[in-house]
Amino acid sequence: MNKIRKQYLPFARAGIQTLIAYRMNFLGFVIGGLIYCFVMYYLWKAVFLSSGGSTFMGFSMTDMVLYLFLSNMTSQLTFSSVSTDIGEEIRDGSIVMRMIKPVNTDMSYLFTELGGAFMKLIVFGLPVILGLETYRFAVSGTVMFDPLNFLLYFVSASLAYLISFRVNLCFGFVAFYVKNLWGIGILKNSIIGFLSGTLIPLAFMPDILRIILEYMPFASMSYTPVMLYMGKYEPTEILLRISLQLVWAVLIYGLSKLIWAGAVKRLSVQGG
Amino acid sequence: MIYAEHLRKEFKKIVKEPGLKGSFKALFRPQKEIIAAADDISFHVPKGEILGFIGPNGAGKSTVIKMLTGILTPTSGECRINGKVPQDDRKNYVKEIGVVFGQRTQLWWDLPLTETYSVLKEIYEVSDEDFKTRMAFLNEVLELESFIRSPVRTLSLGQRMRADIAASMLHRPKVLFLDEPTIGLDVVVKDNIRQAIMKINKEEQTTVILTTHDISDIELLCDRIVMIDKGRNVYDGSLRELKAKYGQTREMHFEADPNAGLTPEKLLKGLGASDEHITVECDRNLFKVRFNSAEIPVAKMLNHTLSVTAVRDISVKDADIEEIIRCLYKEGADGDE
Amino acid sequence: MRRFFRIYRILAAQNLKRVMEYKADFLTGAVSFLIDQAVGIAFIFIIFSQIPQLSGFTFEQIVFIYGFSQIPKGLDHLLADNLWCVGYFIVRKGDFDKYLTRPINPLFHVIAETFQVDAIGELVVGISLMIYVSGSVNLYITPLSVILFLIAIPFAALIYTAIKIATAALAFWIKSSGFVIQMVYGMNEFAKYPTTIYSLPVRLLVTYIIPFAFAGYYPALYILTGNDPLFNIGGTVLISLIFMAIATFIWHKGLSAYESAGS
Numbered sequence: 001m002n003k004i005r006k007q008y009l010p011f012a013r014a015g016i017q018t019l020i021a022y023r024m025n026f027l028g029f030v031i032g033g034l035i036y037c038f039v040m041y042y043l044w045k046a047v048f049l050s051s052g053g054s055t056f057m058g059f060s061m062t063d064m065v066l067y068l069f070l071s072n073m074t075s076q077l078t079f080s081s082v083s084t085d086i087g088e089e090i091r092d093g094s095i096v097m098r099m100i101k102p103v104n105t106d107m108s109y110l111f112t113e114l115g116g117a118f119m120k121l122i123v124f125g126l127p128v129i130l131g132l133e134t135y136r137f138a139v140s141g142t143v144m145f146d147p148l149n150f151l152l153y154f155v156s157a158s159l160a161y162l163i164s165f166r167v168n169l170c171f172g173f174v175a176f177y178v179k180n181l182w183g184i185g186i187l188k189n190s191i192i193g194f195l196s197g198t199l200i201p202l203a204f205m206p207d208i209l210r211i212i213l214e215y216m217p218f219a220s221m222s223y224t225p226v227m228l229y230m231g232k233y234e235p236t237e238i239l240l241r242i243s244l245q246l247v248w249a250v251l252i253y254g255l256s257k258l259i260w261a262g263a264v265k266r267l268s269v270q271g272g
Numbered sequence: 273m274i275y276a277e278h279l280r281k282e283f284k285k286i287v288k289e290p291g292l293k294g295s296f297k298a299l300f301r302p303q304k305e306i307i308a309a310a311d312d313i314s315f316h317v318p319k320g321e322i323l324g325f326i327g328p329n330g331a332g333k334s335t336v337i338k339m340l341t342g343i344l345t346p347t348s349g350e351c352r353i354n355g356k357v358p359q360d361d362r363k364n365y366v367k368e369i370g371v372v373f374g375q376r377t378q379l380w381w382d383l384p385l386t387e388t389y390s391v392l393k394e395i396y397e398v399s400d401e402d403f404k405t406r407m408a409f410l411n412e413v414l415e416l417e418s419f420i421r422s423p424v425r426t427l428s429l430g431q432r433m434r435a436d437i438a439a440s441m442l443h444r445p446k447v448l449f450l451d452e453p454t455i456g457l458d459v460v461v462k463d464n465i466r467q468a469i470m471k472i473n474k475e476e477q478t479t480v481i482l483t484t485h486d487i488s489d490i491e492l493l494c495d496r497i498v499m500i501d502k503g504r505n506v507y508d509g510s511l512r513e514l515k516a517k518y519g520q521t522r523e524m525h526f527e528a529d530p531n532a533g534l535t536p537e538k539l540l541k542g543l544g545a546s547d548e549h550i551t552v553e554c555d556r557n558l559f560k561v562r563f564n565s566a567e568i569p570v571a572k573m574l575n576h577t578l579s580v581t582a583v584r585d586i587s588v589k590d591a592d593i594e595e596i597i598r599c600l601y602k603e604g605a606d607g608d609e
Numbered sequence: 610m611r612r613f614f615r616i617y618r619i620l621a622a623q624n625l626k627r628v629m630e631y632k633a634d635f636l637t638g639a640v641s642f643l644i645d646q647a648v649g650i651a652f653i654f655i656i657f658s659q660i661p662q663l664s665g666f667t668f669e670q671i672v673f674i675y676g677f678s679q680i681p682k683g684l685d686h687l688l689a690d691n692l693w694c695v696g697y698f699i700v701r702k703g704d705f706d707k708y709l710t711r712p713i714n715p716l717f718h719v720i721a722e723t724f725q726v727d728a729i730g731e732l733v734v735g736i737s738l739m740i741y742v743s744g745s746v747n748l749y750i751t752p753l754s755v756i757l758f759l760i761a762i763p764f765a766a767l768i769y770t771a772i773k774i775a776t777a778a779l780a781f782w783i784k785s786s787g788f789v790i791q792m793v794y795g796m797n798e799f800a801k802y803p804t805t806i807y808s809l810p811v812r813l814l815v816t817y818i819i820p821f822a823f824a825g826y827y828p829a830l831y832i833l834t835g836n837d838p839l840f841n842i843g844g845t846v847l848i849s850l851i852f853m854a855i856a857t858f859i860w861h862k863g864l865s866a867y868e869s870a871g872s
Contacts, residue, residue: 028788032795038811039798043656046806051660180631183638183727190645200652204659283868338869343709345865359865367712378707382627391623394616395711395718423630 007103008111015115030124033072040068057204062139066132066230071198073128074157074222077120078164082109083188086172087181090263099264106260110165117161149231152238156225159245164221166252167192173259197223203232217248273479274317274340274447278349281310281335309335311503313349317496319446322473322480324494324511332503333483337451340481341371353447367396370440374452377436379424385435386420389442396443403442410438413468430461434468441472448472450482454489466492522570524561526577526586534559534581543568543576616713617721624724635726642730646679649801650738664806669742670833671802676738677832678800678825680762683731685769690725692773697787700780703870716774716860749835757842761828764849768824769797771852774860781863793819800825820848 019026044064048056059067086109089095098105129150136144171188178184193199195218202210202223213219224241227233233241287303310332317323327333338344340351342358342365350357356365372378379388393403411417414434419427427435433453440448450469454462470493472478484490490497490511497514499507507514528534536552539559543550549564563573570588577583628635653675657668666674691699699705699719708715776793779786800821804812815822823845831841 024783025785025788025791028791031792035792035795036798039802042807042811043802046664046802047656047660050663057659178633178637180634180637180727183634183641186645187637187641190641190648194648194651199648200655204655334869338706341710343706343869344867362709363712363714366710369710371706371710373706376704376706378710380623380627382630383623387623387626391616391619394619395713397612397712 008107011103011108011111012115012118015112015117016119017115018112019116019119026120030076033076037068037072041065044068059201059203062136063230065135067201067226069128069132070226070229071201071222073125074160074225075193075196075198077117077125078157078161078221080113080161080165080168082113082165083168083172083174084181084185085109086169087175087184090172090175091181106169106256109169113165146231149229152242153225153229156228156242156245159242159249160221160225162249163217163245163252166249166256167217167221169256170252170259173263176263192218192221195219196221197226215244217252220245220248273319273321274315274351274353274481276313276315276336276340276349276351279310279313279336279339279346279351280308280348281332281339281344282306282308282347308347308503310339310346310500313500313503313505315498315505315508317479317481319479320473320477321495322469322482322493324490324497325481325483325500326485326490326497327500327506329485331501333500334451335503336500337449337481337483341369341449342366367443368446370443370445370448372433372436372440372448372450372453374433374450374455377424377432378439379432379435381425382423384421384423385416385427388424388435388439392439392442398443402444406442406444410441413471414438415464430457430464433457433461433465437465437468441478444476445478447479447481450480452483452485454484454486462486462488469493520564520566522563522565522573522588522590524559524563524573524577524586524588526559527584528557528559529582529584530557532581539577539580542580543573613717613721616717620721621724624722625726628726638725638727639730642727643734646730646734649675650734664803666803667746669745672738672742673746673833674803674826674829675801676735676742677829678797679731679735679738681765681769681824682797682800683728683735684762684766685773686728686731687725688766689720689770689773690728691719691723692770692777693787693790694723695719696773696777696780696790697785700867701785701870705867706869709864709867715864716857720770746833748832750832751835754832754835754838757838758828758832761831761842761845764846765824765828767849767853768820768845769794771849771856772819772821774856775852778856778860778863781867797821797824802826803830817848820852823848 041064044056045061048054048061048064054060056064086095089098098108101108133143133145168188171184174184175181195213195216197213197219202213202219205213214223224245228238228241283306285305285307287305313332313336315323325333325336335344339346340353340358342362345359353365354368356368358365379385380391389403389407392398398406411420414437416435416438419431419435424432424435437450437453453469454465457465466489469480469482473480480493482489482493494511496510497507498505534557536554536559539552539561540550545563545568549567551562553560561573561577565573574586574588577586650672653668653671656663657671662668663671695705705715705719708718711718772793773790776786776790779789796815796819799807799811799815804815804822804826807815812822827841828845830836831838
């Protein structure tokens with residue numbers, strides 16, 4: 001344990017420093033995400049007005065606001081740039097430099113990212129949660145914050161983070177075959193955005209699609225933690241959802257390891 | 273032809289302390305500092321000359337070149353090339369110059385070389401006829417034929433450099449700026465490039481300004497050198513003058529008899545020379561003595577050495593240009609402190 | 610002007626040759642943007658599965674506006690994509706030097722250099738959507754309205770380009786302005802839907818300050834209703850010219866502040 005701390009903490013620190021150095025880029029993404037949330041907010045407001053009811057498929061407007069901002073924030077927090085990072089490193093060959101260091105390669109990526117995620121949580125996640133709770137308080141007149149749900153959210157979001165990291169790692173290896181990393185990024189984001197429910201709550205989708213998507217790993221990446229925070233699940237379902245996340249975390253871990261092993265072979269065949 | 277008068281260029285730099293703490297500090301209160309990358313640089317270059325523009329890393333060579341080529345706007349001072357101020361009418365000005373940055377390429381990375389040339393032909397408005405004769409000339413000088421149809425990414429560094437020089441010469445520029453044209457190349461290729469530069473200079477009377485770290489480039493190509501350090505002129509003149517001025521340094525190599533037990537201290541003792549005129553390095557019995565022959569005549573040095581030790585082998589030679597330049601850099605740095 | 614077209618044609622041809630070298634990349638790019646669009650449309654479908662109309666617009670009208678908004682976006686994406694690179698790294702890495710040593714306008718040069726075929730995804734989706742719903746929406750079609758509508762398209766695309774030029778040019782001062790482009794460009798989301806759904810401050814913002822509403826909703830509204838051509842079409846032309854003027858002004862200021870990179 002001590003060894004891990006000593007060996008990998010520098011990577012986490014580097015992650016924090018990178019985020020600070022590129023703070024403006026980070027800010028750009030955050031503000032871009034918030035703008036998107038606001039567009040969606042107005043759109044949903046219009047939808048609620050047009051539907052005439054106070055709830056829409058089981059969601060009140062307050063629920064909707066909570067869902068929009070929370071899922072955007074969660075996907076930002078669990079967002080991993082490892083796919084583009086690793087893609088770039090594969091393309092320019094600098095991945096070799098990572099592999100000659102006496103540390104576990106994907107662990108070094110993970111810790112670099114964790115450093116950044118920690119910063120994001122503090123400067124972005126907490127303010128958003130504070131803002132949302134203030135909003136809920138203003139609308140309902142009572143404190144709606146539920147520490148248990150928050151705890152569940154935190155546990156589930158951490159699992160979501162690990163899954164997202166591994167999924168992105170797998171996407172990164174596509175760089176061995178395709179040069180257009182920008183296109184891959186757009187593709188990845190829109191697929192994950194749709195399948196994970198960030199764009200439209202999975203609850204709104206036709207039943208068959210919803211059930212399939214709920215069991216896919218993408219739902220574990222943002223939908224599950226958000227629904228937990230909102231207290232939308234019964235106790236038995238909470239258990240089911242979190243175990244499902246655990247199962248996916250393990251499966252995807254295995255998959256990324258397999259691909260990684262294949263990639264290393266490929267690297268040595270190419271001669272770096 | 274080229275007049276640079278008191279050129280100065282300032283940059284703002286954000287100073288960051290090292291470590292995590294420094295990053296946080298820079299986040300909230302960035303410390304800015306103004307540095308002059310070039311300061312009071314003046315020189316003239318007549319038509320047809322090859323000027324070597326030299327200095328240590330970070331001396332400001334590229335900054336000056338970038339001002340002369342119109343990429344950077346000087347903070348103060350002025351440059352005129354062919355009577356034109358680069359920044360005033362950039363578009364017309366750049367038609368008269370060619371620029372090669374050794375570390376960058378202006379070639380289309382994924383396409384055959386010929387494609388780059390046909391695009392440049394349009395950009396520089398070269399007529400079909402001119403283009404033909406020009407390509408023939410460049411082909412002959414730079415030997416492009418063997419790789420002109422290959423994608424640029426498959427070229428070797430030397431081929432790429434030749435291709436880049438050809439690209440910058442397509443429109444018959446009157447002035448050619450070459451920033452590190454031989455960087456990273458092996459000796460044979462370097463020689464190739466030098467031959468080509470000489471040929472272009474001779475046949476077309478092209479004025480060439482060349483920055484380099486390679487002393488042989490200067491010895492073989494340059495009529496004159498301008499040396500800058502820390503953004504300031506430290507030398508302007510011909511190579512021969514430089515050698516005459518600083519060339520009194522001699523190097524003596526010898527192997528002392530191991531039984532004599534010679535040390536640098538013993539060698540210096542009784543010579544009566546001050547430290548600034550002589551340095552001694554030794555590796556077991558092999559000695560290397562660098563001394564100023566104006567202060568310590570060669571004969572005196574030899575006699576003295578032979579009087580303190582028996583030697584197996586001894587030789588005295590002129591210091592090479594590299595040595596002189598190292599001295600000059602050192603002088604510049606000392607003068608600054 | 611003729612010279613510009615000639616150079617553009619030649620540069621675009623080079624780009625196409627490059628695309629042919631990397632067919633897999635082209636396919637990835639086009640498919641990516643296609644799927645990105647499909648997801649956006651799925652969203653509209655799901656909403657309208659529950660409500661008959663949105664702020665007085667039918668499903669088909671919303672799809673028409675959405676589809677139209679992708680055309681100026683796609684055109685700008687096709688023709689002026691390299692501005693992203695200016696903001697993200699061309700200036701920071703000092704690669705802008707090259708454009709300054711060439712005897713043509715650097716802005717034109719940098720834009721002409723990339724011909725981004727990925728944009729086919731947006732254009733195909735936009736046009737298909739408009740055709741798909743054209744039977745079921747009442748379009749206001751007269752010879753004049755069609756001409757006005759077509760005129761608006763390039764100007765609408767110019768709004769995108771102007772906003773990208775202005776934000777990319779900030780890189781000349783701050784080295785990397787990718788995040789600003791990202792932030793401001795992201796507001797094009799607002800152009801996809803009727804501005805009537807927004808609150809007044811947001812509506813003013815997307816109409817006059819970051820005028821993406823003129824690059825989507827307003828021209829589409831004109832061909833849907835025939836209302837107020839002076840504002841819906843004239844506004845598009847005027848706003849795009851004003852923003853282009855501001856953008857080129859910022860760009861030229863930026864050029865003299867350019868600091869290159871390295872030693």
